[in-house]
Amino acid sequence: xxxxxxxxxxxxxxxxxxxxxxxxxxxxxxxxxxxxxxxxxxxxxxxxxxxxxxxxxxxxxxxxxxxxxxxxxxxxxxxxxxxxxxxxxxxxxxxxxxxxxxxxxxxxxxxxxxxxxxxxxxxxxxxxxxxxxxxxxxxxxxxxxxxxxxxxxxxxxxxxxxxxxxxxxxxxxxxxxxxxxxxxxxxxxxxxxxxxxxxxxxxxxxxxxxxxxxxxxxxxxxxxxxxxxxxxxxxxx
Amino acid sequence: xxxxxxxxxxxxxxxxxxxxxxxxxxxxxxxxxxxxxxxxxxxxxxxxxxxxxxxxxxxxxxxxxxxxxxxxxxxxxxxxxxxxxxxxxxxxxxxxxxxxxxxxxxxxxx
Numbered sequence: 001x002x003x004x005x006x007x008x009x010x011x012x013x014x015x016x017x018x019x020x021x022x023x024x025x026x027x028x029x030x031x032x033x034x035x036x037x038x039x040x041x042x043x044x045x046x047x048x049x050x051x052x053x054x055x056x057x058x059x060x061x062x063x064x065x066x067x068x069x070x071x072x073x074x075x076x077x078x079x080x081x082x083x084x085x086x087x088x089x090x091x092x093x094x095x096x097x098x099x100x101x102x103x104x105x106x107x108x109x110x111x112x113x114x115x116x117x118x119x120x121x122x123x124x125x126x127x128x129x130x131x132x133x134x135x136x137x138x139x140x141x142x143x144x145x146x147x148x149x150x151x152x153x154x155x156x157x158x159x160x161x162x163x164x165x166x167x168x169x170x171x172x173x174x175x176x177x178x179x180x181x182x183x184x185x186x187x188x189x190x191x192x193x194x195x196x197x198x199x200x201x202x203x204x205x206x207x208x209x210x211x212x213x214x215x216x217x218x219x220x221x222x223x224x225x226x227x228x229x230x231x232x233x234x235x236x237x
Numbered sequence: 238x239x240x241x242x243x244x245x246x247x248x249x250x251x252x253x254x255x256x257x258x259x260x261x262x263x264x265x266x267x268x269x270x271x272x273x274x275x276x277x278x279x280x281x282x283x284x285x286x287x288x289x290x291x292x293x294x295x296x297x298x299x300x301x302x303x304x305x306x307x308x309x310x311x312x313x314x315x316x317x318x319x320x321x322x323x324x325x326x327x328x329x330x331x332x333x334x335x336x337x338x339x340x341x342x343x344x345x346x347x
Contacts, residue, residue: 025268
């Protein structure tokens with residue numbers, strides 16, 4: 001492996017960007033391809049497929065044998081709102097392998113006593129999401145019930161192409177939210193990506209049950225994320 | 238990278254730091270699996286010239302022979318494709334007892 005390729009690959013992985021190491025098994029040469037980089041022909045199709053599926057593998061193309069090792073960032077879950085649901089969601093997300101963080105500017109809610117062992121930011125979403133940007137491998141759940149806080153995060157989540165965007169609230173609350181997002185210039189298709197009411201429909205009633213429903217919906221979206229990522233890449237290409 | 242602990246154990250990051258320390262390094266990668274294989278395609282084992290290693294290409298059953306091959310790859314520089322599995326007599330000796338088969342590509346870094 002070319003040392004330069006290893007450095008480049010590690011840099012991409014640490015920056016939470018999807019990257020692929022392509023090795024020609026005939027001559028041992030390799031190169032790093034970033035998601036969205038143009039690659040021509042049948043090899044390009046194989047590369048695209050590998051990014052979408054997240055699966056590494058061999059490819060025989062025009063008599064040559066290649067190994068495509070795809071590195072997709074581990075999923076992250078950003079929860080806006082240090083509420084009762086988030087307290088139940090935090091340990092669940094950890095067990096499911098999601099790196100979860102909570103953002104809530106209301107310092108009475110966002111206390112380390114209520115949220116031990118989790119990244120907690122007692123700041124406005126617009127400030128913290130500037131420093132810690134959202135990306136297509138991040139899920140965002142807004143659960144504060146306060147439009148001043150929730151909308152800032154929703155706006156950014158939709159723009160970043162997050163693989164999951166969920167918003168807590170009744171149908172009536174969501175209808176008002178849709179109007180506000182339309183006024184901000186979002187299209188109906190974009191707004192339709194928001195999961196609301198939040199969580200899979202399992203009849204959840206308690207905060208812990210709602211957390212189960214949200215976690216399940218996030219996992220479902222991640223496992224089916226291929227299509228949405230492709231749409232986002234086309235849009236930003 | 239999920240958390241600091243996991244980041245520390247990441248074989249490709251370790252390979253990079255070993256390289257920076259001036260150590261000779263080989264990288265082994267699972268490129269194909271059949272049947273029940275313990276580690277998925279794309280998994281890495283990294284080895285230095287003194288036989289230190291991090292990561293895994295199986296549940297521990299074939300690492301020993303991959304490390305031995307990696308020593309040769311480090312000294313000769315030519316990549317090798319190794320195959321372990323039930324179809325191979327030696328595979329039983331090194332013990333891929335889970336019944337699967339794996340193909341491992343071993344190359345020198347640099």
